[in-house]
Amino acid sequence: KPLTPIPYVLTKDSRYRSIYVLYQELQDEELDITLDSQYSYQWKRTDKLYEMWCYVELLGVLEEKLDYKPVRGWIYDMYFNEERMLIPSLPSGERIILEKDGLQLHLVYDGIIPLTSSETVPFLHPLFMRQQFNRPDGRLDVYKDGTYYGTVMMDFKYRPRYNFWKKDRVNTIARTREMTQLIGYSDARSNYLFGTERPRTTAFQRLSPVAEVWAFYPVKDGRSERVTASPDHNLRLIPFSPGMDQDHVARELERILEQLLRDSTGFMGNK
Numbered sequence: 663k664p665l666t667p668i669p670y671v672l673t674k675d676s677r678y679r680s681i682y683v684l685y686q687e688l689q690d691e692e693l694d695i696t697l698d699s700q701y702s703y704q705w706k707r708t709d710k711l712y713e714m715w716c717y718v719e720l721l722g723v724l725e726e727k728l729d730y731k732p733v734r735g736w737i738y739d740m741y742f743n744e745e746r747m748l749i750p751s752l753p754s755g756e757r758i759i760l761e762k763d764g765l766q767l768h769l770v771y772d773g774i775i776p777l778t779s780s781e782t783v784p785f786l787h788p789l790f791m792r793q794q795f796n797r798p799d800g801r802l803d804v805y806k807d808g809t810y811y812g813t814v815m816m817d818f819k820y821r822p823r824y825n826f827w828k829k830d831r832v833n834t835i836a837r838t839r840e841m842t843q844l845i846g847y848s849d850a851r852s853n854y855l856f857g858t859e860r861p862r863t864t865a866f867q868r869l870s871p872v873a874e875v876w877a878f879y880p881v882k883d884g885r886s887e888r889v890t891a892s893p894d895h896n897l898r899l900i901p902f903s904p905g906m907d908q909d910h911v912a913r914e915l916e917r918i919l920e921q922l923l924r925d926s927t928g929f930m931g932n933k
Contacts, residue, residue: 845897
């Protein structure tokens, strides 16, 4: 009779209290989820919280809307029992690997990208930057059957679009630092693009492995904004807010992955 009030004497008498405590434990079927203590410090910065939210939300889009399966990294490397789950901190450089149909996606959070080719590693740091901006908030490295196909650079801007991207300054020397940063993310190279066995010709090395640069930003409640693009700079500005339907992000991910596969045919045939 779970709705019967518990007599006061039951909690005071040690014999009955032991039975009552056991009863409570047997009735407790909920999973106890706790967070790493480091989150208490990160929550003090709203912009940092937005970055972390964007990363986890993108993971959810890939898993739930596009059916990619996370296989390694972050919480997927930890053991959880049926009673307790600890959500670890999200450190810079964290990498989650997802797989589906021969494709392997490496979703990297706040990772530093090498500035020289000698520091690159095929499945860890497949590209290097030729600009000073080498720490995007996120990036998606794409592999198919063990071959590197390219990268999508991502930046998570906790501010309205007009605060970091001013269309009237694109073709002037008055670009803001944020504009220069986003445009500079495309200036990368890789020795592993479309396979390590490819000839390292000068013409081939002029290719950029960065398919596109994405800048995510929040919008106010009740306001609707569309994805906008700057084709000259391979840049897309994508609204991204809690509570928003993220179908548009899923469509962008599907589109860019299909584009990377199409772009590879000229170098790898129909492999």
